Amino acid sequence: MRALAAARGAVGARFRLHGRDTERGLDCLGLAALAIRAAGYEGEVPSGYALRSGNIARVCGRLGAAGLVAVTEPRPGDLLLLAAGPGQLHFAIDTGSGIVHADAMLRRVVERPGTPPWPVIGRWRMEG
Numbered sequence: 001m002r003a004l005a006a007a008r009g010a011v012g013a014r015f016r017l018h019g020r021d022t023e024r025g026l027d028c029l030g031l032a033a034l035a036i037r038a039a040g041y042e043g044e045v046p047s048g049y050a051l052r053s054g055n056i057a058r059v060c061g062r063l064g065a066a067g068l069v070a071v072t073e074p075r076p077g078d079l080l081l082l083a084a085g086p087g088q089l090h091f092a093i094d095t096g097s098g099i100v101h102a103d104a105m106l107r108r109v110v111e112r113p114g115t116p117p118w119p120v121i122g123r124w125r126m127e128g
Helices: 002-009 028-038 056-065
Strands: 068-071 079-085 088-094 098-103 108-113 120-126
Touching: 002 028, 002 088, 002 098, 028 079, 028 088, 028 098, 056 068, 056 079, 056 120
Parallel strands: none
Antiparallel strands: 068 120, 079 088, 079 120, 088 098, 098 108
């Protein structure tokens, strides 16, 4: 639940591509990093990526290498990987009744109720 609390604490932060903190702004990977760090992750967070890459296998491999465990049973605080568009991957945090994500269109981090509007590719959490 620490991951979810951290994500909710970022709601309202402005959106910034490659943003890594709530003061200057976050993108979806910055929000994901904030959440998993709250859950115990201490590693490096990638930067310098394009908005569209679509390399699902590479992203999934990096999540596993970072110590996150792929899971199937939903739990609030899970990190979700979503297919937001053609070749566009997006991270969000599961709230149990919706998601917290960095919304580029709204230009801020928001909590959105209900089912995510994009297909869920996978979910991960910090175990241990």
